[in-house]
Amino acid sequence: MIVSCYLNGQTLPTGKHTIAINDLGLMRGYAIFDFCRTANGKPFLLPQYLSRFRNSARLMDLDLAYSDEQITSAVYELLEMSKLPFAGIRFLLTGGYTEDSFTPTRPNFMITIEELSQVSAEVAENGVKLMSYEYQREMAEVKTTNYTVALRLRKRVQEQNAYDILYHSNGNVLELTRSNFFIVKDNTVVTAATDILQGITRQTVLHLAKAQYKVEVREVKFSELAQADEAFFTGTNKKIVPVVKVDDLQIGNGKAGKVTKNLYQAFLEYEKTY
Amino acid sequence: MIVSCYLNGQTLPTGKHTIAINDLGLMRGYAIFDFCRTANGKPFLLPQYLSRFRNSARLMDLDLAYSDEQITSAVYELLEMSKLPFAGIRFLLTGGYTEDSFTPTRPNFMITIEELSQVSAEVAENGVKLMSYEYQREMAEVKTTNYTVALRLRKRVQEQNAYDILYHSNGNVLELTRSNFFIVKDNTVVTAATDILQGITRQTVLHLAKAQYKVEVREVKFSELAQADEAFFTGTNKKIVPVVKVDDLQIGNGKAGKVTKNLYQAFLEYEKTY
Numbered sequence: 001m002i003v004s005c006y007l008n009g010q011t012l013p014t015g016k017h018t019i020a021i022n023d024l025g026l027m028r029g030y031a032i033f034d035f036c037r038t039a040n041g042k043p044f045l046l047p048q049y050l051s052r053f054r055n056s057a058r059l060m061d062l063d064l065a066y067s068d069e070q071i072t073s074a075v076y077e078l079l080e081m082s083k084l085p086f087a088g089i090r091f092l093l094t095g096g097y098t099e100d101s102f103t104p105t106r107p108n109f110m111i112t113i114e115e116l117s118q119v120s121a122e123v124a125e126n127g128v129k130l131m132s133y134e135y136q137r138e139m140a141e142v143k144t145t146n147y148t149v150a151l152r153l154r155k156r157v158q159e160q161n162a163y164d165i166l167y168h169s170n171g172n173v174l175e176l177t178r179s180n181f182f183i184v185k186d187n188t189v190v191t192a193a194t195d196i197l198q199g200i201t202r203q204t205v206l207h208l209a210k211a212q213y214k215v216e217v218r219e220v221k222f223s224e225l226a227q228a229d230e231a232f233f234t235g236t237n238k239k240i241v242p243v244v245k246v247d248d249l250q251i252g253n254g255k256a257g258k259v260t261k262n263l264y265q266a267f268l269e270y271e272k273t274y
Numbered sequence: 275m276i277v278s279c280y281l282n283g284q285t286l287p288t289g290k291h292t293i294a295i296n297d298l299g300l301m302r303g304y305a306i307f308d309f310c311r312t313a314n315g316k317p318f319l320l321p322q323y324l325s326r327f328r329n330s331a332r333l334m335d336l337d338l339a340y341s342d343e344q345i346t347s348a349v350y351e352l353l354e355m356s357k358l359p360f361a362g363i364r365f366l367l368t369g370g371y372t373e374d375s376f377t378p379t380r381p382n383f384m385i386t387i388e389e390l391s392q393v394s395a396e397v398a399e400n401g402v403k404l405m406s407y408e409y410q411r412e413m414a415e416v417k418t419t420n421y422t423v424a425l426r427l428r429k430r431v432q433e434q435n436a437y438d439i440l441y442h443s444n445g446n447v448l449e450l451t452r453s454n455f456f457i458v459k460d461n462t463v464v465t466a467a468t469d470i471l472q473g474i475t476r477q478t479v480l481h482l483a484k485a486q487y488k489v490e491v492r493e494v495k496f497s498e499l500a501q502a503d504e505a506f507f508t509g510t511n512k513k514i515v516p517v518v519k520v521d522d523l524q525i526g527n528g529k530a531g532k533v534t535k536n537l538y539q540a541f542l543e544y545e546k547t548y
Contacts, residue, residue: 003374004298018292019300019386022276024291027366028421029303035375061426090375093299095425099275101309101364101388102452104425110295114375138412138422146420148412151369151378152335179374259542 001100003087006111009066011077015175017112020051024095026102031094032056036200037116038087038269046089048200054092056143060240062093062107078113084086088114088237092145119238124264127232127242127256128163130176131156132222136169140195140238150177164233166246169195173220179235181220181243183228183251184259188214190224201234201267208266213259225249230257240264277356278349280348280385283340284525285355291386294306297307298378300367304332305368305419310474311390311511312361313545317349318333322474327365330340331417336367336381339414356547362388366419398538400429401506401516402437402532404450410443414469424451438507443469453509455494455517457502457525458533460486464498475508475541482540487533499523504531513545514538 005012007019025031034053038046050068057064066074075089090112096105135149150165157165166181167174174192175181180202182191189209191202209215225231231243231251240263242256279286281293299305308327311318324342331338340348349363350351354542364386369378409423424439431439440455447464449455452477456465465476483489499505504519505525514537516530 005295017295020386021279021293021366021386023300024306024425026297026300026368027307027419029305029419029423030425031300031303031424033301059426060422061429080448088375092295094300100391101362102421102425104428112295117374138420139426144422145301145303146412147376148304148334148418148420149419150300151302151304152333152413154378155335255528 001115002112003082003084003115004113006074006078006090008109011195018250019108019201020097022097022099022101023108023110025092025145026099027098027101028095028184029144029146030104032060032062032143033090033092033145035088035090035176035236037089039274040080041085043089044271044274045200045204046072048074048203050144052198052200053093057093059142060144062095064093064107064109066109074111079110081235081246082113084113084115085123086116086118088116090114092155104180117236123163123241124239127244129161129245130164130166130243130268131160132166132168132247134169135197136174137197139168140197141175143197147177167223168222171222173222173225176233179233179238181233182231183220183224184230184257185224185228187259188216189259190216190218191219192220201236201239204270205234205263205267206269209263212266228252230260231242232260232263233258240267275389276386277358277389278387280352282383285351286396289503293382294335294371296371296373296375297382298372299311299366299382299419299510301372301375302369303418303420304334304378305366306334306336306361306417307366307419308417309365309510310363310364312353312363315359317353317363318479318545319547320349321476322477323415326417326472327367328472330418331367333413333416334418336369337366338381338383338540340383348385352385356387358387358389360390360392364388390511392463393515397437397515399530401518403435403519404438405434405436406440408443409441409450410469410521411441411471414448414471417471421451430502442496445496446500447496450507452505455507455510456505457496457498458504458531459502461533463495463533463537464490464492466494467491473508475510475513476531478544479508479537479541482544483537486536499525502526503536505532506531506537514541
């Protein structure tokens with residue numbers, strides 16, 4: 001639930017979290033966003049998220065008229081107002097209010113603070129099943145608001161008792177709907193290099209993995225899943241979650257792997273000292 | 275500009291055309307729409323547009339809880355309120371207000387009446403240039419709100435003095451950003467069969483063309499453009515517009531073609547008697 005919100009430089013009073021319906025984000029999907037969260041009551045890795053947000057804006061030709069300092073200060077103000085011990089922080093930038101339903105105007109920029117639930121201990125410990133689906137996100141390096149494929153397939157995911165979707169294209173494993181995907185083989189940690197969103201948690205995990213393991217960032221073939229010892233995915237809120245099954249294929253011994261668990265502990269440690 | 279609006283069964287007072295920011299159309303692009311217009315002061319081909327809208331809803335797994343009768347009656351009420359002699363009518367259906375930024379709830383259904391400007395006489399008579407771009411719309415048969423590619427490229431279109439973009443993929447010509455594309459060769463009217471939005475104006479024009487010409491609905495190779503005698507596009511508001519150039523390639527003799535003009539006259543006649 002959204003508990004506080006900032007729109008174009010102004011904090012909105014509670015209950016007024018609305019936008020005019022001629023916003024191009026709503027009418028034409030012309031919008032980018034980013035999403036981070038707090039750790040120890042403070043925004044976690046905020047500069048990295050803002051940098052990616054700014055990059056998405058540039059690639060979508062949307063003008064972000066606020067500096068990192070202005071945005072950071074607004075985030076702290078909203079967090080203070082929200083009084084949430086653990087919060088999600090969302091940035092949204094749209095093509096603005098259009099007069100003719102197509103031509104962009106001055107972008108609308110929004111920050112929202114949201115209640116956030118953590119991944120259950122059961123999921124974090126025992127891992128999940130994914131459903132594979134042939135798809136590559138449009139402009140995969142840009143964090144657009146286009147999640148139509150994921151949302152359209154939500155019932156199929158449930159029917160298959162899957163936790164999320166694993167996208168693949170041309171024989172390569174890419175990413176989940178909102179997470180990056182990794183495999184582990186012979187103590188080497190492997191993840192896709194391109195045609196994915198460059199996750200901030202992915203970057204952190206790659207950094208932590210390099211201290212202990214061999215790391216490969218490259219094309220990952222779908223066929224490698226059958227030989228993998230372990231698999232996991234990373235995300236802002238989900239941190240690191242073991243993957244024990246993709247469709248009907250068991251990964252490794254079907255349990256959360258040793259490397260995955262080690263990286264999860266290293267991540268929690270890193271977060272604690274941030 | 276939006277002059278009147280209906281949201282979930284209620285007419286909104288002027289100045290209150292807003293939606294809460296946790297709508298999934300805004301947050302996740304999970305929305306479909308359709309767009310028709312008036313002719314002779316009445317909704318033109320409304321049942322056809324509603325049928326396509328309902329089909330998009332079904333394919334996107336969005337529940338449209340209103341009957342054609344309810345929607346039609348609301349359209350007439352809004353048109354009456356708007357007092358516009360010539361109006362656009364937009365239907366929008368979104369994944370509803372989400373509590374966790376991802377899970378759909380009861381869809382939001384909106385109808386808006388908008389001021390609409392007609393294509394200039396110069397464009398209708400002399401035709402336009404298109405800029406080609408390699409792209410195929412995701413779920414092309416569904417009228418989603420995803421126009422990110424079109425909006426991101428708007429400056430490039432302007433720089434090239436083009437009127438719009440012609441999408442092509444795997445060597446096949448598909449459609450424009452919001453219009454269907456046709457070529458004419460030896461008095462045969464040709465248009466793409468699949469991987470496009472099935473335009474209502476396209477259907478009408480195909481029907482009218484069959485009375486006078488041979489018609490082919492099939493794969494259209496990009497390479498056929500160089501041999502075409504004429505080209506044109508069709509759209510709800512733009513009706514029929516001649517295409518005289520694609521990038522640097524002149525189509526036919528570089529002027530609006532005879533078949534295009536004939537079909538345009540036939541279309542105006544059909545509209546007048548609707």
